[in-house]
Amino acid sequence: MPEQATPGHEHTYDYVVIGGGTAGSVIASRLTENPDVTVAVIEGGPSDVDREDVLTLRRWMGLLGGELDYDYPTTRQPRGNSFIRHSRARVLGGCSSHNTLIAFKPLPSDWDEWEASGAKGWGAVPMEAYYARLRNNIVAVDEKDRNAIARDFVDAAQATLEVPRVEGFNKKPFTEGVGFFDLAYHPENNKRSSASVAYLHPFLDRPNLTILLETWAYKLELEGTRARGVHVRTKDGEEILVRAENEVLLCAGAVDSPRLLLHSGIGPARDLEALGIPVVHDLPGVGENLLDHPESVIVWETNGPIPENSAMDSDAGLFVRRDPEHPGPDLMFHFYQVPFTDNPERLGYERPAHGVSMTPNIPKPRSRGRLYLTSADPAEKPALDFRYFTDEDDYDGRTLVDGIRIAREIAKSEPLASWLKREVAPGPDVTGDEELGVYARSVAHTVYHPAGTCRMGDSDDQLAVVDPELRIRGLDGIRIADASVFPTMPAVNPMIGVLMVGEKCVDLIGGGE
Numbered sequence: 001m002p003e004q005a006t007p008g009h010e011h012t013y014d015y016v017v018i019g020g021g022t023a024g025s026v027i028a029s030r031l032t033e034n035p036d037v038t039v040a041v042i043e044g045g046p047s048d049v050d051r052e053d054v055l056t057l058r059r060w061m062g063l064l065g066g067e068l069d070y071d072y073p074t075t076r077q078p079r080g081n082s083f084i085r086h087s088r089a090r091v092l093g094g095c096s097s098h099n100t101l102i103a104f105k106p107l108p109s110d111w112d113e114w115e116a117s118g119a120k121g122w123g124a125v126p127m128e129a130y131y132a133r134l135r136n137n138i139v140a141v142d143e144k145d146r147n148a149i150a151r152d153f154v155d156a157a158q159a160t161l162e163v164p165r166v167e168g169f170n171k172k173p174f175t176e177g178v179g180f181f182d183l184a185y186h187p188e189n190n191k192r193s194s195a196s197v198a199y200l201h202p203f204l205d206r207p208n209l210t211i212l213l214e215t216w217a218y219k220l221e222l223e224g225t226r227a228r229g230v231h232v233r234t235k236d237g238e239e240i241l242v243r244a245e246n247e248v249l250l251c252a253g254a255v256d257s258p259r260l261l262l263h264s265g266i267g268p269a270r271d272l273e274a275l276g277i278p279v280v281h282d283l284p285g286v287g288e289n290l291l292d293h294p295e296s297v298i299v300w301e302t303n304g305p306i307p308e309n310s311a312m313d314s315d316a317g318l319f320v321r322r323d324p325e326h327p328g329p330d331l332m333f334h335f336y337q338v339p340f341t342d343n344p345e346r347l348g349y350e351r352p353a354h355g356v357s358m359t360p361n362i363p364k365p366r367s368r369g370r371l372y373l374t375s376a377d378p379a380e381k382p383a384l385d386f387r388y389f390t391d392e393d394d395y396d397g398r399t400l401v402d403g404i405r406i407a408r409e410i411a412k413s414e415p416l417a418s419w420l421k422r423e424v425a426p427g428p429d430v431t432g433d434e435e436l437g438v439y440a441r442s443v444a445h446t447v448y449h450p451a452g453t454c455r456m457g458d459s460d461d462q463l464a465v466v467d468p469e470l471r472i473r474g475l476d477g478i479r480i481a482d483a484s485v486f487p488t489m490p491a492v493n494p495m496i497g498v499l500m501v502g503e504k505c506v507d508l509i510g511g512g513e
């Protein structure tokens with residue numbers, strides 16, 4: 001089992017990793033390969049070891065909103081859905097311990113976009129090496145987990161749209177395609193191959209690795225511009241200063257990394273002053289550039305029960321490129337073998353006993369949001385204003401309308417059509433662009449991909465929070481490595497990109513093999 005630090009008021013390690021989540025697990029694991037390096041991981045949640053509820057991939061939905069979820073609300077979204085709750089995992093492995101583990105290497109065009117935006121050294125060619133290093137068991141959805149209706153969705157989509165059928169989305173770059181996903185899991189027992197399972201569980205007995213569980217980091221310790229460590233509160237309420245001889249690695253995720261910086265006085269000076277937080281370092285980009293993949297949903301009732309087998313109930317998907325000039329896919333769909341009616345039910349739609357859903361999402365959304373504090377109290381959750389569907393020419397909203405239309409075409413095609421009894425939401429009477437747009441936005445959900453709030457950029461980019469070496473601009477001894485550093489959103493699900501950020505961070509620290 002992970003260690004607990006012995007009580008006391010100060011502890012010193014070579015490196016302090018704040019957040020034992022997706023990227024943090026990678027970094028702690030790699031740094032402690034060197035037995036002469038000591039690392040402390042500060043993790044707000046408990047261990048995932050022996051937790052079948054966490055480790056069994058197919059039980060992911062049961063974790064949302066529960067005791068292992070920080071559960072962040074959004075601010076009112078005048079053009080979207082104000083009721084979205086953003087799940088963020090409070091457990092070792094972070095969101096890789098409660099997500100669906102769909103595993104996509106970001107596309108070359110995604111990395112090249114980062115490089116072009118000022119993230120020097122993060123282009124597709126140099127990043128390829130980090131994918132090869134990943135320890136996770138990344139495999140295609142196993143044959144036994146391929147549900148008959150999901151297979152028929154793949155066939156129907158392929159026949160309707162004439163897109164390639166893809167077997168192994170990570171084998172080569174794609175712009176369009178339909179097929180079963182690659183997942184980071186062990187098909188024989190449906191066990192997660194999360195960041196913690198792959199990177200920490202085999203090494204929990206390393207004497208140089210200390211994991212402080214259920215311990216909350218609430219303020220960074222700085223001496224002038226040098227980060228020296230972090231103040232934490234343990235489960236028992238004890239306050240400890242955890243010191244870093246070499247570096248602090250901030251890996252608390254796209255919500256909690258900027259949150260900790262802001263509470264430490266690092267962020268837009270005017271906002272901090274307004275809340276009475278002493279300004280330590282004026283960094284205007286902290287909390288800006290809040291990105292996400294918004295999605296909508298279309299739900300059908302099926303003629304009867306669907307076979308039980310599945311890896312995690314959303315095992316297949318589709319990528320479309322509507323604009324042939326677009327560098328990658330510009331519309332994506334997850335196919336769910338369950339009726340995903342949480343948001344439609346709020347509008348009065350019913351949940352059918354048996355059903356399926358397609359969730360069109362926007363791979364490259366254009367709306368940008370902002371995270372900010374509303375109180376100087378570190379216990380108060382930050383405000384997440386995604387500004388969903390606020391981009392100038394409504395590209396985001398129109399993309400979801402296109403998605404619903406395409407989903408309907410697929411549903412009309414065999415072999416999927418004969419499974420389906422009726423369209424439940426939005427329902428066959430909702431057909432015009434205007435009404436479809438209103439529906440798509442009112443039931444919009446998140447694919448749970450917040451990113452970008454401490455974005456990486458060039459030295460002359462005033463809104464960049466970290467430089468291409470992941471160092472916080474204007475400070476020493478502290479880097480950020482998690483989804484918050486993403487300058488732009490990859491077209492695909494981001495977890496593999498986050499793991500690769502972790503691997504690259506280790507090289508930047510100089511601790512790589």
Ligand SMILES: Cc1cc2nc3c(=O)[nH]c(=O)nc-3n(C[C@H](O)[C@H](O)[C@H](O)COP(=O)(O)OP(=O)(O)OC[C@H]3O[C@@H](n4cnc5c(N)ncnc54)[C@H](O)[C@@H]3O)c2cc1C
Binds near residue numbers: 257
């Ligand atoms: C429900 C869901 C499904 C998803 N499905 C997929 C998918 O299938 N494929 C995909 O690619 N992506 C998916 N994602 C997104 C992906 O999981 C995340 O983008 C990624 O895991 C984020 O990694 P991270 O390292 O940035 O943060 P996290 O993994 O969230 O790690 C942050 C860690 O820091 C800890 N922490 C935070 N603040 C503090 C603090 N102050 N003190 C101490 N500890 C702290 C947290 O407890 C957590 O362990 C999904 C996300 C969710 C929520």
